[in-house]
Amino acid sequence: MDAILLQILNGLDKGSAYALIALGLTLIFGTLGVVNFAHGALFMIGAFCAVTLQKVLTLSTISIDPEKKDFLGQPLKVETPYVHNWFGEATGSSIIEWSVPLAILFAIPVMMAVGYAMERGLIRHFYNRPHADQILVTFGLAIVLQEIVKYFFGANPIQTPAPDTVSGSIDIGLMFGFAENAIIYPIWRLVYFAFAFAIIGAVFAFLRFTTFGMVIRAGMSDRETVGLLGINIDKRFTFMFGIAAAVAGLAGVMYGPINPPNYHMGMDFLVLSFVVVVVGGMGSLPGAVLAGFLLGILESIASTAWATTMIPGINQIIIYLVAIIVLLTRPRGLMGRKGVMEE
Amino acid sequence: MSSFTPNRRSLLKGGVALGAGVAAPTIFTGQSWAASHAYTNAPQGGSVTLGFNVPQTGPYADEGADELLAQQLAVEHLNGMGDGGCLNTFSSKALKGNGILGKKVEFVTGDTQTKSDAARASAKSMIEKDGAIMINGGSSSGVAVAVQGLCQEAGVIFMAGLTHANDTTGKDRKANGFRHFFNAYMSAAALAPVLEAELGADRRAYHLTADYNWGWTQEESIVASTQAMGWETVNTVKTPLASTDFSSYITPVLNSGADVLVLNHYGGNMVNSLSNAIQFDLLNKQVNGKDFKIVVPLYSELMAAGAGENIKGVLGSMNYNWQLDNEGSKQFVKSFGEKYGKPPSNSAQTCYAQVLLYADACERAGTFNPCGVVAALEGFEFDGLGNGKTLYRADDHQCFKDVLVVRGAQNPTTAYDTLEIVNVTPAEQVTYAPNNPLFGGDEASLGTCNPGA
Numbered sequence: 125m126d127a128i129l130l131q132i133l134n135g136l137d138k139g140s141a142y143a144l145i146a147l148g149l150t151l152i153f154g155t156l157g158v159v160n161f162a163h164g165a166l167f168m169i170g171a172f173c174a175v176t177l178q179k180v181l182t183l184s185t186i187s188i189d190p191e192k193k194d195f196l197g198q199p200l201k202v203e204t205p206y207v208h209n210w211f212g213e214a215t216g217s218s219i220i221e222w223s224v225p226l227a228i229l230f231a232i233p234v235m236m237a238v239g240y241a242m243e244r245g246l247i248r249h250f251y252n253r254p255h256a257d258q259i260l261v262t263f264g265l266a267i268v269l270q271e272i273v274k275y276f277f278g279a280n281p282i283q284t285p286a287p288d289t290v291s292g293s294i295d296i297g298l299m300f301g302f303a304e305n306a307i308i309y310p311i312w313r314l315v316y317f318a319f320a321f322a323i324i325g326a327v328f329a330f331l332r333f334t335t336f337g338m339v340i341r342a343g344m345s346d347r348e349t350v351g352l353l354g355i356n357i358d359k360r361f362t363f364m365f366g367i368a369a370a371v372a373g374l375a376g377v378m379y380g381p382i383n384p385p386n387y388h389m390g391m392d393f394l395v396l397s398f399v400v401v402v403v404g405g406m407g408s409l410p411g412a413v414l415a416g417f418l419l420g421i422l423e424s425i426a427s428t429a430w431a432t433t434m435i436p437g438i439n440q441i442i443i444y445l446v447a448i449i450v451l452l453t454r455p456r457g458l459m460g461r462k463g464v465m466e467e
Numbered sequence: 468m469s470s471f472t473p474n475r476r477s478l479l480k481g482g483v484a485l486g487a488g489v490a491a492p493t494i495f496t497g498q499s500w501a502a503s504h505a506y507t508n509a510p511q512g513g514s515v516t517l518g519f520n521v522p523q524t525g526p527y528a529d530e531g532a533d534e535l536l537a538q539q540l541a542v543e544h545l546n547g548m549g550d551g552g553c554l555n556t557f558s559s560k561a562l563k564g565n566g567i568l569g570k571k572v573e574f575v576t577g578d579t580q581t582k583s584d585a586a587r588a589s590a591k592s593m594i595e596k597d598g599a600i601m602i603n604g605g606s607s608s609g610v611a612v613a614v615q616g617l618c619q620e621a622g623v624i625f626m627a628g629l630t631h632a633n634d635t636t637g638k639d640r641k642a643n644g645f646r647h648f649f650n651a652y653m654s655a656a657a658l659a660p661v662l663e664a665e666l667g668a669d670r671r672a673y674h675l676t677a678d679y680n681w682g683w684t685q686e687e688s689i690v691a692s693t694q695a696m697g698w699e700t701v702n703t704v705k706t707p708l709a710s711t712d713f714s715s716y717i718t719p720v721l722n723s724g725a726d727v728l729v730l731n732h733y734g735g736n737m738v739n740s741l742s743n744a745i746q747f748d749l750l751n752k753q754v755n756g757k758d759f760k761i762v763v764p765l766y767s768e769l770m771a772a773g774a775g776e777n778i779k780g781v782l783g784s785m786n787y788n789w790q791l792d793n794e795g796s797k798q799f800v801k802s803f804g805e806k807y808g809k810p811p812s813n814s815a816q817t818c819y820a821q822v823l824l825y826a827d828a829c830e831r832a833g834t835f836n837p838c839g840v841v842a843a844l845e846g847f848e849f850d851g852l853g854n855g856k857t858l859y860r861a862d863d864h865q866c867f868k869d870v871l872v873v874r875g876a877q878n879p880t881t882a883y884d885t886l887e888i889v890n891v892t893p894a895e896q897v898t899y900a901p902n903n904p905l906f907g908g909d910e911a912s913l914g915t916c917n918p919g920a
Contacts, residue, residue, distance in 0.1 A: 126722065127718070127719060127722060130718040130721070131715055131718065134712075134714040134715045134718060135715075137712075137714065138712055138714075138715075192880060194881065195789060195800060195804055195809075195810045195881070195883050195884075196800070196801065196804045196805065200880065200881070274528065278528075278529050279525070279526055279527065279528035279529045280529045280769050280772060280773045281735060281738045281739075281773040282773070283742075283773070283774070283775035283776070283777075285775070285776070291746075292746075292748055292751075293746070293747055293748040306722075308721065308747065308748065309747075310746035310747055310748075312746065313714070313746065382712065382742075382743075382746070383711055383712060383739045383742060383743070384738060384739070384742060384773060384774075384775070386526070386735060386773075388526060388735075389711070392709070392711045393711075423715070424714070424715040425715075427715035427716060428715070428719060429702060429704060429719055432704075432705075439707065439715075440707050
């Protein structure tokens with residue numbers, strides 16, 4: 125029982141990342157009708173916003189310590205971050221330690237700007253082209269973006285640790301009446317789940333309870349009619365592209381302490397996120413979220429020893445197996461709408 | 468006196484002979500036939516071309532970049548430039564800094580992408596288009612085995628870079644291929660005594676293993692050596708190579724009764740699995756009345772950098788570390804450090820040593836002919852390249868030398884001393900029989916050297 129609960133928690137955690145990426149993908153598909161294969165790259169750029177902020181905060185002055193030697197036997201160059209000089213060592217260290225949460229504030233405008241530039245600079249030229257063209261151009265863009273990141277940051281993963289106060293694990297089993305040490309879980313992964321839940325809630329609330337969101341929903345249902353009412357729906361859809369980019373970026377920022385960012389991390393999530401969108405139903409935002417969490421949980425449970433012993437290799441195929449079963453039984457996905465991608 | 472009377476048979480014979488003569492490439496009939504076609508890519512003119520096949524793109528691009536820096540440094544030293552590097556400390560004095568056999572050393576590079584097919588294609592291109600006479604480099608055993616096979620067929624020498632699977636000089640060994648880097652068996656043999664001394668002989672180990680050839684041989688070797696000293700193996704779980712989040716593989720460890728986690732992972736897999744294990748506070752746990760421990764059998768400097776503070780206290784093994792205190796190592800670190808501003812990685816050192824060893828073998832053999840080079844390298848004992856006394860064993864073309872057991876440092880002062888040397892395991896302790904079952908047993912054979920052409 126404890127083992128299953130732990131795997132469900134792992135699944136919710138993985139599902140959080142899948143759901144956030146799939147949510148952005150669905151928003152873009154639902155508003156602009158574009159199949160965006162560069163969305164994984166936006167997740168990766170978000171993670172590198174945290175890396176960049178960490179590097180900025182650790183920019184240092186260099187002094188020579190004659191007492192210590194470097195690897196060549198020369199006096200050691202000691203780096204002291206500027207924030208230590210400006211705010212004192214204790215406060216400066218705290219600022220650096222909190223670079224990932226602080227990166228959220230940094231990433232929102234950066235990611236919206238990246239999304240805006242992507243949509244205006246490239247993707248809008250492909251609105252009236254076949255989906256195959258859109259896939260090719262956005263996949264190419266994803267490769268260009270990851271090579272740019274690799275050029276500046278290298279191919280090696282870069283640690284972006286969580287602040288000390290939310291590092292380590294807690295015994296959450298005790299809170300729910302389980303024995304001591306039965307369900308120990310990393311705090312940051314719980315933070316990630318809560319964060320994903322908040323972001324998903326905020327996006328749904330924005331679409332549901334604001335006038336802007338109402339127009340977007342109307343545009344997603346019938347773009348032409350909304351246009352005939354004199355509303356510049358394209359401008360609003362461009363803004364939604366920026367929102368989708370920011371959602372993917374924030375998912376990336378917060379993912380850094382779970383697995384250190386590297387230039388390829390977007391590609392690792394891309395295919396899975398598309399499967400999530402298809403299983404959830406093309407164009408369905410609740411479907412994307414539901415499928416994200418569902419597939420995350422199934423993937424985790426399929427990785428357990430008893431599952432792999434019973435069906436060897438199930439951990440590698442479970443997501444695709446579920447996709448096949450769902451598409452055979454519900455061709456529009458779990459919550460897909462009639463008429464989307466069916467012309 | 469005989470007279471020539473043409474008949475149908477003699478006309479046919481003459482026709483065949485004439486046809487064969489016309490059809491043969493003119494180079495077969497040229498005066499240089501013996502010189503240029505005694506072996507593949509025999510150097511013409513005043514230079515000789517080496518092929519450096521390293522990952523320039525993909526997840527190991529940084530490791531490949533480091534290898535390339537070392538290879539360029541080796542070429543510089545062979546051509547008499549720079550400070551001469553390990554030519555000053557190498558026990559063989561055949562190299563004079565005037566190239567190889569008086570020919571200036573030039574090089575071409577290829578991108579393995581850490582994919583076997585891409586690595587073969589780039590090596591093939593360097594051999595066929597650029598005339599490379601030796602291929603060196605790489606960061607994966609899959610790549611090494613694939614390129615080694617190609618070099619054997621093409622008739623050029625392969626001086627492997629970073630490849631740690633037993634198979635490279637085990638069941639897949641080839642006469643034209645040589646490995647300076649250590650292997651999974653050696654890691655296990657070096658680690659076992661240290662693990663016993665530090666963790667005791669009564670431990671229960673849980674293995675997470677990358678599900679491909681290198682992972683399997685690593686797991687097999689560590690299981691064999693730890694069980695031999697009394698450890699119990701609780702479970703061995705294969706993880707897909709494409710895994711990024713290992714939480715679902717780590718959580719079963721928590722309640723498995725294991726008190727040691729062995730991560731048979733490399734590169735990004737290792738960085739992520741170790742980071743995940745630390746997130747679950749494994750190193751702060753007590754199981755069976757003992758402190759829980761994590762072991763990473765194969766370390767590299769880049770992995771240590773990627774894993775950051777998570778490696779503190781974690782034991783592993785290495786082929787080389789710049790902190791080694793011998794004349795060859797000091798000289799290499801000086802040459803590399805002064806030129807590039809950082810100490811060399813163990814993949815850089817193995818590539819540097821391999822280039823020098825190849826050049827030296829050519830000098831001692833007096834030829835670039837691969838069969839001459841093979842004969843010169845087989846059974847060659849040397850020192851002064853950074854690892855101490857080393858033997859290139861004739862039976863399998865594997866180098867035997869001391870193996871380092873290292874641990875993540877608790878208080879590193881710079882980005883370069885994140886690993887500290889715990890033990891230098893003597894070569895004798897990691898030596899095994901050429902027909903060891905883990906290396907293909909009696910079936911494994913080098914075959915014969917192929918000069919190509």
